Structure formats: C-alpha cells, structure tokens
Amino acid sequence: MGSDLNITQELQDYILEHGHNLHPVQKEIIEYNTSLGDIKRMQISISQTQLLHLIIKVSNIKKVLEIGTFTGLSTLSMSLALPDDGKIIALDKNEQTNKVAINFFKKAKQDHKITTLIKPALESLVEIKEKFELIFIDADKGNYKEYYERSLSLLETSGLIIIDNVLWYGEVAKKNEHDKITKTIKNFNEFVSNDKRVEKTIIPLGDGMTICRKL
C-alpha cells in the first residue's frame, strides 16, 4: 500500500518555495503574528492559505463564511482568491484582533469584499440568513459541533465546509488519556466521519483540516 511522505522541515521549506507566492500583505500578517509570540500558532499555515486559495479558484466560489478571523490571515487568503464581486462574512468575538485584521484588509485593498461581525459566533450564526458556497471553521473547539450544524444549514448543496485543527497536534490518534480539547475534537471527528449528509476527507496540512462537501 502506498503511504504519505513524512514531511520534514527541509521538505516543507522546499514545498513553500515552489508553491503559490504570498501577497505582500499576507507576509505582513505572518510577520505581525510572529511578533506576538506563542499566539502565532492561532493562524493557519502557509500551505493551508494556498489550499484555501486554490479551492476557491477551481470551484469558482463567490460567497464565503469564516468562523474565527484572528488577525486576518485566512480571511485575506480566501478574499484574494475571490472575484472582485465576491464576499466574505468573517466572525470573531475579539474586537482588538478584528481592528488589526481590518487594517490589513484595507492595506490589501480587499475590504470591499469582507464584512466582519464582532460578537460570539453562535449569536451571529443565528442572525445570518443567506447561503454560502464555502464555510471555514477555525474558532473555539467546544462549539465545533454547533458551528458545523449551523454551517450545514447555511451551505448551498455541493458547498464546502472546511474545519481546521482536526488532528490537534497529532493528539487525536494517541492511545493514552486525552485532555478535554482532544476528547472534544475526537468526538467531533467521529461525528463528521459518520455523517451521511456530507462526503469528506481529512488533509494533513497545518494542524489537519477536514473538507466536507454537502450532498
């Protein structure tokens, strides 16, 4: 049986050098996040920005919902792939990081495509009535199940839900006792794996992302 390559740092660097070029403002966000220290781990990886970009392009997606904006790297990466009349609604409860993100969106001349809603995502999700072609979930893990259910109802048929952090630093596959977040993610993965309303695959990029297509 064929198996996946073990991606060393060397190989990772090679992949990034030969992939899609980052926009200058994507680079600025990454530098800014690095200056924040450990919290940088919140942002998606560069390979994930490239995958999101490509998915949006090849699927001609125009409407995106994001749950978990932080300082804007994933939002901007998706926005740059959208056509000029494309639209992203980006949810996050943190006013401070949202201000930072909005400044980056303006700098990249993408702010006309992006609407940010600053409050607990579950509250925004009850108010949103329109449908989306792609929903990216990357916020508090304890609410993943609710985000997933609400996302399914806001998704067009054949639309995609992409969920980040599903491999949780590799913890989900370990046999030993798990902490609370690992248990929550394992239960969530089990649920999605058995969900007949979608077809899905787990991609081991970044911290692991599940891509679901609504049937």
Ligand SMILES: C[S@@+](CC[C@H](N)C(=O)[O-])C[C@H]1O[C@@H](n2cnc3c(N)ncnc32)[C@H](O)[C@@H]1O
């Ligand atoms: C992992 S970060 C998102 C990273 C972002 N996608 C990126 O690539 O930079 C998670 C974000 O979820 C937000 N968050 C956590 N709990 C939330 C909630 N209940 N409602 C809305 N946002 C929440 C945090 O403020 C944080 O900015």
